Amino acid sequence: MSSVISISKLAKHYQVPEREAGLKAAAKGLFKRKYKTVKAVDGISFDIQPGEVVGFLGPNGAGKTTTLKMLTGLLHPTSGEVSVLGFEPAKRPHDYLRQITLVMGNRNQLSWDLPALDSFDLQRAIYSIPTDEFKKTRDEFIELLDLKDLVQKPVRNLSLGERMKMEFVGALLHKPKILFLDEPTLGLDVTMQKRIRTFVAEYNQRYGATVLLTSHYMADVEALCRRVIVIHHGQLLFDGDLSALVEKFSAFKTVGFTLENPAADLSQYGDVVSVDGSRVTMRVPKEKTSAVTSRLLNDLSVEDLTVEAAPIEDVIESVFSVRKEALE
Amino acid sequence: MKRYFDFYASMMRMSVLEQWQYPVANYFYMIGMLAEPVIYMVVWSAVANQQGGSVGGYTPGSLAAYYIVWTLVRQMNIAFTPYGWEWRIRQGRLSMSLMRPIHPLHEDVAFFAGWKVVMIVLWIPLALALSFFFKPDLHPTLLEGIIFFVSIWMAYLIRTITLSLLGMVTFWTTRVSALFELYFAAELIFSGRLVPLSLMPEWVQQAAWFMPFRWAFGFPIEALVSSMTVNDLFAGLGMQLAWVFFGILVVSQVWKVAIRQFSAVGG
CATH class of the missing domain: 3.30.70 (Alpha-Beta Plaits)
Known part of the structure; x- marks a missing residue:
């Protein structure tokens, strides 16, 4: 089976200006700036097969989000190769963007002042979803996430968990083949986390979508991912079954x-x-x-x-x- | 094309719905923006009266017309500022926009276009109130009215394009405010915002012809208020169109380079 995500020796390095404290250093910096290279991602490689749900783990600053941003085309890699669904993400072709989604736990794309239904309709227009198909998918997700009584309330009046569920509906209306989930359960209570996990699992099974998930909540990873990829300081530490990880590193x-x-x-x-x-x-x-x-x-x-x-x-x-x- | 039409209609509809949530806030915003033209109007009317009833061909009545129409053009001029670009990068909103299969600038244009529909509706009572107090001398022909209607939307596009270009500077530096202030100063002088361009020195008028500011502000007002020849009206519209096409070309080229600088700092 051919990979849907394939990255090889992927790297993202930033040039960050640095100087010592004080007036003298500030004045000196006007004429000669010093830069430090930060290796956010430093030559990682992996492949993901269609339909896999993979946990992408690492401490803060490990390079997880930077990798996700390169996979989604938000960042241009410094070096290495990336192929997702046969596309080069950095070129951000519309045919590619129509087949993926990125859900970030701390970001929202729904209009704050309007009921989520209005934002869903905008998604329909953005992704050119045929009206019948749009209504069917929307209603299916609303039912799956038990949102029927909430979709007509302005988003600002919803709880964090309810908003996150709405975000998921909006992000998946175009039925993407690949889901990039960056801390999707951040700040949610245990019940809501479980609800979101169940929904992601259901979506994965119904549509055979591939999921790459970063989360600091290990319950998310245990519930959804058979395979995990662990990175630290931008380098790959482990890529394999979660059970093998536990076996290998649990003393x-x-x-x-x-x-x-x-x-x-x-x-x-x-x-x-x-x-x-x-x-x-x-x-x-x-x-x-x-x-x-x-x-x-x-x-x-x-x-x-x-x-x-x-x-x-x-x-x-x-x-x-x-x-x-x-x-x- | 159908896809873009559907998107623009949906986005504008959403914008109208959003803005109708806050009619009072929008009204206060508009009223706050009245101080500037009213001051200009009072000062120049006083100058006209002192000079025997007109200044540079403008009577107090035609000055009132100029500045009342000014208030509508100013509303049409509102576009996403470089500060807005800074904000949306920091908040991670640009990242979310970039994930969509539509250029983020289409979102800006459509969103603010929807907002303008609300602002035009809210502007009408204000214009009537200003007319009651300042007695504008305004007798446009049908052609002038049509040209005016088209030109205020073209003005909106030109200002959106120029501000977007400035906004894209935020891909390289987050301190774009200094540049914006410079832009604002040039706009004040060369656009007809501070004073009708015909009252400015000859060299300013000539320079203004080759800059975008006049076409994004002064021209629509002049089209309705001044008695321009048909040739001048269409020449002005042609200049606006040229600036729109030229602007789109420049924006698309700068965007290609700028987006490579994007570091998605805000998420």
Whole structure:
């Protein structure tokens, strides 16, 4: 199967002026400016197949958004090659823009003062969507996101979560083949995050769309993405299955159990993370998990016991803390 | 073409709906803008009266007509300023516009065109009130009326183009305000905004012919208020058309270079 997104040795470098503090440096800067090269993205390569939902992870400043902007044609790469749906995004041909969408959690494109229905109609005109098809898709999305009672209210009167759902409807009305989602659940409560995730998953299944998602909420990534790409300082750290990432970088497992006698000394078994009444949660080195659980069951009166992989947040944190050289 | 027509109709409709949400604010905005022409009108009428009833061929009645029509042309002149460009880059709005399969300048033109429909409707009572107080001497022919109607929209396009060119400077520097001030000063002198161009020195009038300012401001007023010959009316319209085509050419070339500088700082 041919890739829908293919990037090779992609780089984006910025020349940033820099000078020391003080009047003297300011005066000197008038005649001779110093520049520093910031490598926002530094030679990353990956391919994405049609219909894949890929998590694009990294700490703040890792280069995720810069990469998304190059993929969507907002930024011209410094070097490297980008091909999305066979197009060169930086040229921003209209045929390309009609097949993609970018949803940013902190940006909106709906008119603040009008009901979202009016903005949807503008989207229809922008993307030249035939009226019948537009109405069918619009109503389908409104139903999927349970927005029927809200579409006639001015957008300014909607909650953040409701607005975000409307943004999704507006951004997907033209049924794009590729969704670039940049922190789409930013600032939303847990229920609303879940709703958005379900909608994205539903859209992906119904239309076979490809999704590239950046999010700091690991629940988004776990729920939607089988594959993750991790970048840090503009360089690729990991590209593979989420389960492989957890397996590779998780040094610990989480063991939870309920004790009949909560007063027992547990320090010999591992690090106690929390004690909630008789329920205990411990962190145990991965290679010692079997031995520790056996001992716990033999030594103590344990009512139930669960072993889980470490939380994905912890895994990602450990990925970032490992030096790149050590990963290769 | 049908696609653009549909887009313009939808965008203008949205703009009208948005602006009707705030009629009072729009009215106050318009009233605030009346101070400038009223001051010019009072000063020049006083000068005309002191000089025996006219100055440079303008009587207090024709000066009143000039400045009342001025208020409408000024409304038509409102376009997206370089400050607006700075704002939309910082807010990440330009990024969202660039994601659409339509040039962002079409959005600007269509949005402000819709706003103007609202402003023209709101302007009518104000013009009637000003006419009641200042007694304009205005007797346009049908042809002058038609030329005026076309020329105010052409003026709008010319000013949108020139301000867009200035706005695009924000792709290189976010401090475009100094340039805008310079533009504003030149516009004040060479457009007929401060005073009818026929009252300016000869060299200003000649220079103004080759600049966009007159065609974006003074010409529509003169078309309606002054008794221009048919040849002059069509020559003026031709100049406006030339500036629109030339402007579109320059904008499209500058855009190609400018967009490569875009760093999407605001998102």
